Amino acid sequence: MSDTIFGKIISGEIPSEFLYEDDHCIAINDISPQAPVHVLVIPKRGIPRLVDATDDDQALLGHLMLAAGRVAEQLGVADSFRLIVNNGAGAGQTVFHLHLHIIAGRTFAEGHMAG
Numbered sequence: 001m002s003d004t005i006f007g008k009i010i011s012g013e014i015p016s017e018f019l020y021e022d023d024h025c026i027a028i029n030d031i032s033p034q035a036p037v038h039v040l041v042i043p044k045r046g047i048p049r050l051v052d053a054t055d056d057d058q059a060l061l062g063h064l065m066l067a068a069g070r071v072a073e074q075l076g077v078a079d080s081f082r083l084i085v086n087n088g089a090g091a092g093q094t095v096f097h098l099h100l101h102i103i104a105g106r107t108f109a110e111g112h113m114a115g
């Protein structure tokens, strides 16, 4: 477990409503949503950044992608959502416990990855 806000949410030290949970990850609403749907998929294993993942994390990384799809279906946005991973402070990462952002419910410009 990481000593971050997400580690504390996963351990239950900080109460939070889980939209989804399985053996390997949870999903929660982002506290500061950037879109009508903004959900975080967070592995229970506390990998700081994507680049810190190792071969041992291969199955977990695949699991997170599949879980993100399941959560998007659960939220009714399976036909239109974006998945984002911020890696490093320079890319806007603020919580150093790997997580996927599911962003949906707004228009996405074609060919524009950011914004």
Ligand code: AMP
Binding pocket: 005, 028, 029, 030, 031, 032, 033, 040, 085, 086, 092, 093, 094, 095, 096
């Ligand atoms: P990142 O900038 O990629 O590290 O994303 C961290 C995200 O965590 C931001 O979008 C924050 O709004 C969100 N966040 C921070 N604290 C909490 C919290 N207690 N519950 C839910 N989301 C949080």
